[in-house]
Amino acid sequence: MRKTLSVLVSALALVAATLPATAKDKLTVYTYESFTAEWGPGPQVKKAFEEECNCEVDFVSVADGVALLNRVKLEGAATKADIVLGLDTNLTADAKATGLFVPHGTTAALDVPGGWNDDTFVPYDYGYFAVVYDTEKLKTPPASLKDLVEGDASQKIAIQDPRTSTPGLGLLLWVRSVYGDKAPEAWAKLKDRVLTVTPGWSEAYGLFTKGEAPMVLSYTTSPAYHMVAEKTDRYQAASFSEGHYLQVEVAGVTTTGAKNPLSGKFMAFMTSPKFQDVVPETNWMFPAGKMDKPLDPAFEKLVKPAKTLTFSPEEVAKNRKAWVDEWLTVISK
Amino acid sequence: MTADMPARQGASLRLDKTTFSYGQTRLAFDAEFPAGEITAVMGPSGSGKSTLLNLVAGFEIPLSGHVLINGLDFSAASPSERPVSMVFQENNLFAHLDVFRNVGLGISPSLALTAADRMAIADALARTGLTGKEKRLPRELSGGERQRVALARALVRDRPVLLLDEPFASLGPALREDMLDLVAAVQAERKMTTLFVTHQPEDARRVAAHVVFLENGTVAATGRAHDFFSANGPAAFRRYAGAMNGE
């Protein structure tokens, strides 16, 4: 008994002795799961920034971008997050409306298609939605969205539900930006080509790699993963002549973070080469800022959209519900 | 059992205008059972014999009236609070517990047994002829032995009222007579006020001092066993017994 006690006391003393050393300034970043995964950008970003700032970065991760926004909404002004990293442009209008984010004030050079002029959120990477196909199953992929809509209905595609998934919403906006008010008619035709509508990206991509469908809605950068990590050219993105819909991933400083001087430093770091060098081969997206090292050649082989399609966050926020309902009516017939 | 036990007297038992019903059947009992003696409860099937016992034991609560034991009102008391032991026709034992523990539960419902308790259990087992079978499980016993265990438990419980609900109905004639004699002997020692439900007039005649005859949910006749089984017995009972013999 006495021995246990003395061990306990000395252990406590040890802890106490190490305390001052660990009591560094701390930055809390909320982000999504695949960012902090071992193979994601998180570990390298954390190491690089901690070296630079002599501070401690604490990543808190949730399932995805939507969950991220919900978590911040749930916590409200009491949130522990200094920075929220991983929202996309379809969510920023909603996020701004919460009043939980403050202007970023950074003036870094950004390289995002179509330029950037949001005062609250700063982009760190971007990508394009694309139809990824299996070259072993499909010799002639659709060359345009029109081809996809009107082509052979026996060549199926797996898509995601815009009510539950970000890429699902992306496709909805893509069709809308190409077809405008004729979008419902396009969906009525496309419907027969849809194998199934999954709740998230993972399920659809799983069906695709299992060979259930020769096409899946994903990103132009998806083939880069297969080329770099798996050394295979089997999966490719189809280039669509109308252009591809853009997804930009952003970060913002919260009202909590506004009081932490590290927040501003991190936002500047995020657009610097040290962060940007990590992004392409961990997050499999295009960098939004300057890199020090060259992009892997595989990225050069990727589809370069003829045109960048996009709606402003405000347009999305205003019309999302109506467009989703319209989609539902057509596709559930 | 030791000699310094107090001199025993059975408790008086009275059903004071008790009524009960289930479904469409209405029952009403108003009867006094002689203290310290065996009363046979007889009557046709459905006449309310088991219900009467259940009212005394507390498995049923009367709609009105009182269950009085030694003048105290037990109408609303739970079964375990009543000074009553009951032996059922079957399911008297816990199948997964051995004989010793089945009896031991009569002393302590949590089986917290002292050395004195263990002695008492051994005595009760000896009294009922079960010595050496302490470790048996119920399934390793004969039907008669199982009822002996139940009787042994009633002994260790040592409550002044004993209810027997056709406990030997499924035993053969010779075995039944053995058991009846055991009950009679035990009762003579302990002077428990005993109600004994049976269909067999000869069982009643063998052990009972009194008879209560039920018909249609009420007491149709009462009297001393001797008178009941004579030619001048109650007419209702003679009809019933005659019908039984005619079967």
Next chain:
Amino acid sequence: MADRDKQVGAAAIPLPHQAAPPAALRDKRVAAGIAALVFVAVLIGGAFLGLVIESAGDFSGALAAFDSYLFRVVRFTLWQALLSTFLSVLPALFVARALSRHPGFFGRSFILQLFAVPLALPAIVAALGVLALYGRAGYFAEMLTKIGGQDWPGIYGLSGILVAHVFFNLPLCVRLFLEALQTVPADQWRLASQLGMSARPAFRFIEWPALRQALPGVAGLVFMLCITSFTIVLILGGGPRATTLEVAIYQALRFDFDPARAVALTLLQILLTFAVVALLSRLGANTTAEASLSVAPRRYLSIGNGEVALNVLLILLALLFVAGPMVATIAAGLQSELARLAGERAVHLATTTSAALAFLSALLATALSLSLTMARRGLATQRGRNGGRSLLEYATDTGAGFVLVVPPIVIGAGWFLLLRHIGSAFAIAPVMVVAVNAIMAMPFALRAVRPAYDAASERHERLCAQLGITGWARLKLIDWPVLRRPLATAFAFAMALSLGDLGVIALFGSDSLQTLPYLLLARMGSYRTADAAGLALFLGLVCFALILLADRLGKERSS
């Protein structure tokens, strides 16, 4: 307690308690059941409260939800759930009967252990397993294409949903029905054998009454599982034509963050389920088997050759159907780098976290279901032959099962909204996961425990009342030895269910609370499909090992 033990003096008559409290309250079992109900009510009520407060009186979203699309969703939700229930329950009756007829069937216990695994598989794993067989690129696709003369279209649509639901629920039903069949007293079998009953009358007079008693409960359970199905319906349903209310609730909370609508839709879901379960309860009959001491090992009827063949065929078909997708899952898992996965720290951590959470959930679920079972029985006994069931009794019985149709995400979100004003709500995430998983597993555990408890109670009730064996002593001395095995089954079920759960984790999941299914989905979400397949195999194995362990624990003393 102790004073009552000792007051049995020689011929001394204890004073009766004149002002005794109502019998219902004196029974500690009922008190335990009430405590369990309060726990469930607080968990769900608190969540609703949080959501309603958050909506701040703005119920426009809730009203707007009731449109023609919702009407179609409701119709489809009910239709697929009813069909799935029917297709799971009906074959299960006969498979359970076949298994109960052949206690010495080769590999019988292995089959039963295997039958507990599907419940533990995350829906996406099960869906991919089913597709590996019956999908467009499945093992059977080539054969089916040849037979059909055209490219096999896969099983997308209602058929796919049904196949997957039956895969999940048939084995569950088999196990629950078997449990019910095992409560048939040995005497009845002896009687049947003496009367020379052949299979048909034996089924009608002995097995069917036991099964019929369990039927409404089991069918209700399966119905609730199917009505709340989400991932399976979306993946295999082929699109929003096949959508359940659960999707709408999920959307309301996740994308639209409209708490009022989520509450309204959840209430609608509960109401619909209530109506269907009320109808299902008419299928059953309260025919508690006559009490009798089970004194001899069961002897079975002599079984004709024709019936043996039929039974074997039934069991094999069920086994093939259930094992098929599992074999496909194993095959896919074996192609991953298992050795590397097994060495990963993240996998170790997730395994430990999953096991700890599932263990605690299962413990709580078993305790809750035992409390409810005891209370229900206690109330039913007090009621006797007179009077109808009270609301309390209903709540301890079918009522508690309705927690299944409250989506975990609703409970989670509600509590977070409620607690965020008090402090860091996310600190209680593990408690939340355990509590929610426990009440979600409780209805299953209830089904496993209840038949055995009721049968034992039927034999012991009067004896315990007479001897004053109550409370803890009763649980330890009387109920535990009899309930050991069903409780172990209940525990294993609950643990398996919690292991595979993703619903609550998806909302609370963070670095501090990574479970195996969460890790699996994270790998899938970053192109690492092979890793995910390996983890699915791993999850299945962990679950199987737990079931084996529970079975062993349950058997130890019951032989």
